[in-house]
Amino acid sequence: MSPASQRTPTETANLRSAAASGVFGGRQTWLALALIAPLLICICVFIYRSVALSFQLSLMEYSLGSNTREFIGLSNYIQMFADPKFWRALWTSVVYVGIGGGLSLALGLALAIAVRKVARLTTLWQVAFFLPVTATLAAMSVVWRHIFHPSIGALNAVMEGLGLPTQNWLQQDFTAMAALIVVGVWSSAGYSMVLFLAGLTVIPKDLYDAAQMDGASGWQQLRFVTLPLLAPTTLFVVIIITLRFLESFDSFKILTDGGPLGATTTLSLYLYQHGFQFFNSGYASAVAMVFFLLLIGLTSAQMRADRRVHYQ
Amino acid sequence: MTMNRIKLQRLLSIAGSQVFLAVAAVFFLFPFVYMLSISLRPPNEVFAPGLHLLPNAPTLQNYVTALSDAPILRYLLNGVIVCLGILVLQLCIIIPAGFAFAYLEFPRKDLIFGIVLGALVVPGYLTAIPNFLLFAQLGLVNTYWGLILPFIGSAFGTFLMRQFFRQIPREIFEAAVLDGAGNFQLVRYVLIPLTKPAIAAFTIFSLLTHWNDFFWPLVMTRTGTMYTPPAGIAYFANAEGLSTIGVVMAAAVIVIAPLVLAYLLASRQFIESFTHSAVKG
Numbered sequence: 001m002s003p004a005s006q007r008t009p010t011e012t013a014n015l016r017s018a019a020a021s022g023v024f025g026g027r028q029t030w031l032a033l034a035l036i037a038p039l040l041i042c043i044c045v046f047i048y049r050s051v052a053l054s055f056q057l058s059l060m061e062y063s064l065g066s067n068t069r070e071f072i073g074l075s076n077y078i079q080m081f082a083d084p085k086f087w088r089a090l091w092t093s094v095v096y097v098g099i100g101g102g103l104s105l106a107l108g109l110a111l112a113i114a115v116r117k118v119a120r121l122t123t124l125w126q127v128a129f130f131l132p133v134t135a136t137l138a139a140m141s142v143v144w145r146h147i148f149h150p151s152i153g154a155l156n157a158v159m160e161g162l163g164l165p166t167q168n169w170l171q172q173d174f175t176a177m178a179a180l181i182v183v184g185v186w187s188s189a190g191y192s193m194v195l196f197l198a199g200l201t202v203i204p205k206d207l208y209d210a211a212q213m214d215g216a217s218g219w220q221q222l223r224f225v226t227l228p229l230l231a232p233t234t235l236f237v238v239i240i241i242t243l244r245f246l247e248s249f250d251s252f253k254i255l256t257d258g259g260p261l262g263a264t265t266t267l268s269l270y271l272y273q274h275g276f277q278f279f280n281s282g283y284a285s286a287v288a289m290v291f292f293l294l295l296i297g298l299t300s301a302q303m304r305a306d307r308r309v310h311y312q
Numbered sequence: 313m314t315m316n317r318i319k320l321q322r323l324l325s326i327a328g329s330q331v332f333l334a335v336a337a338v339f340f341l342f343p344f345v346y347m348l349s350i351s352l353r354p355p356n357e358v359f360a361p362g363l364h365l366l367p368n369a370p371t372l373q374n375y376v377t378a379l380s381d382a383p384i385l386r387y388l389l390n391g392v393i394v395c396l397g398i399l400v401l402q403l404c405i406i407i408p409a410g411f412a413f414a415y416l417e418f419p420r421k422d423l424i425f426g427i428v429l430g431a432l433v434v435p436g437y438l439t440a441i442p443n444f445l446l447f448a449q450l451g452l453v454n455t456y457w458g459l460i461l462p463f464i465g466s467a468f469g470t471f472l473m474r475q476f477f478r479q480i481p482r483e484i485f486e487a488a489v490l491d492g493a494g495n496f497q498l499v500r501y502v503l504i505p506l507t508k509p510a511i512a513a514f515t516i517f518s519l520l521t522h523w524n525d526f527f528w529p530l531v532m533t534r535t536g537t538m539y540t541p542p543a544g545i546a547y548f549a550n551a552e553g554l555s556t557i558g559v560v561m562a563a564a565v566i567v568i569a570p571l572v573l574a575y576l577l578a579s580r581q582f583i584e585s586f587t588h589s590a591v592k593g
Contacts, residue, residue: 028416028417028418029416029417029418029419031412031416031495032412032416032417032418032421033418034408035408035409035411035412035416036408036409036412036413036424038404038405038408038409038465039405039406039409039428039465039467039470040424040427040428040465041465042405042461042464042465043427043428043431043465043467045446046439046443046461046462046465047431047434047439047465047467048427048431049442050434050438050439050441050442050443050446051434051438051439053442053445054438054439054441054442057441057442064444064445064448107336110332111333111336113329114329114330114332114333114336115329115333117325117326117329118326118329118330118333123579123580125333125337126579126583127575127576127579128337128340128341129336129337129340130575130579130582130583130586131340131341131344131572131575132340132343133586134520134571134572134575134582135344135568135571135572136523136524136541136542136545136567136568136571137524137526137542138524138526138541138542138543138545138546139541139542139545139564139567139568140343140347140564140568141546142545142546142549142560142564143343143346143347143561143564144343145549146346146350146557146560146561147343147346149554152358152359152554152557154342154346154363157361157362157363157364158363160362161362161363186339186340186343189340190340191586194583194586194587195587198587212318212322213318218321218325247435247436247437249526249527250526250527250542253526253530253546254546254549268437271437272437272527272531275440275441276440276444276530276531281441281445284441285441285442288437288438288440288441289438291435291437291438292434292435292437292438295433295435296433299433
């Protein structure tokens with residue numbers, strides 16, 4: 001958006017001259033409306049109409065395919081907040097976003113710093129680490145499921161080779177969650193890395209030379225030069241990675257389908273199960289509304305933090 | 313502290329970084345190597361003990377089986393139709409809209425643009441149920457239209473186009489008008505050639521997003537003939553047993569191949585498309 005107050009003088013002048021000279025014809029309003037109409041129609045139908053309808057459905061008892069919709073007030077929400085499975089799914093999402101997202105950030109930052117330090121074959125390293133971001137996650141989840149396979153999987157082959165006990169990775173609560181976190185980090189750390197690298201290139205190299213001359217160790221350089229100057233980038237990456245982990249679905253559906261016994265059912269999977277497996281559209285819409293509010297809350301909290309990390 | 317010591321310290325930390333990167337590369341690349349390895353194994357080597365990354369008698373038989381017996385080709389065709397359908401319609405919608413927001417004056421412009429940007433905040437999970445109901449009413453469940461239509465009005469694409477248009481000096485357009493270009497010629501011969509980089513960046517973003525999308529096709533498709541590659545490979549992997557894991561892996565390779573090859577050929581553009589599109593979240 002460019003509110004009139006934020007326009008540069010040249011921009012304003014340009015706009016005026018365009019309006020005056022009528023580059024695009026005299027009927028700008030009609031032309032503009034014709035050009036944006038398809039976009040507005042799509043957004044209104046598929047986004048805003050859906051948000052309104054979701055809210056409406058969340059107050060109704062409605063199953064997909066049935067002819068009746070009954071207004072039941074907040075019953076869906078009351079039922080949801082009384083369902084221990086909902087709280088478990090919420091907690092699972094929090095753990096996944098917190099630990100998985102945190103590891104993805106840490107690994108991405110470490111990779112970015114290492115790639116810059118080595119300073120050779122930079123492109124090649126980037127290409128390798130970013131590869132999982134582009135590969136279809138559903139297909140790669142099938143591969144990961146095989147890696148974790150109890151009898152012929154690669155991980156147990158390695159465990160055996162090292163003389164360690166083999167595990168039924170995806171059938172135990174703790175290891176199943178750990179496995180999904182590993183896959184989540186694998187599929188996103190390259191993304192955090194390229195974002196961090198973009199932020200690191202802006203930090204002047206003289207700062208490191210100066211710190212080194214003053215006898216700053218590697219850790220001290222990281223702590224007192226890199227991290228403070230990288231703070232705006234970091235916050236940005238935190239938002240991206242949080243959303244990515246909160247919305248992740250493919251690996252959970254394919255590796256565990258929420259099991260064993262709901263141990264890896266995240267909020268998005270819980271929503272999918274109620275909406276499209278049990279066809280509880282009303283109830284699932286209530287879950288979707290909570291998911292939406294959670295997302296808005298998280299993003300706006302992070303945006304507010306944004307004002308504090310920018311050095312001006 | 314002498315210069316030599318600083319130099320030594322720097323060399324040591326570079327060596328440490330190299331070791332770290334090498335270990336990380338093993339982690340990031342292993343699933344790909346493993347997938348290729350199993351896809352090349354003959355059936356009798358599938359259960360071979362140990363990691364066994366190099367097959368004794370590598371064969372392409374699994375690929376032949378995946379392409380002939382399994383409906384992989386059908387999944388790929390569906391994927392191509394859906395992705396191209398989405399992309400073409402998106403471009404037809406976002407280029408004019410981005411243009412209008414960048415150059416034209418009309419009432420309530422900032423408010424309308426704000427409404428467009430607001431759509432970025434809404435997650436797909438929220439719109440999935442109402443959109444599914446809508447398509448069910450229209451009888452479009454399990455059709456290409458059902459897979460394509462929800463995505464064609466891209467708020468992000470419009471934002472990208474608008475940003476790009478604003479960087480093009482309007483003198484160029486004025487010159488074209490002075491030379492007698494009409495609206496159509498303006499768009500065809502001035503606008504589209506100038507916006508090629510933005511179109512390319514958005515194309516990469518759109519193809520990656522929709523080729524890899526698993527959630528919506530899972531919701532929207534009912535029969536195997538309509539599966540897109542992600543839904544298809546997930547279904548195929550569940551239907552097959554362990555003994556045909558080689559075929560499943562070959563199918564997985566085929567599914568990721570188009571994008572991965574494109575990425576390896578144009579990695580810089582892919583990575584840039586992601587770093588620039590990060591605003592979408």
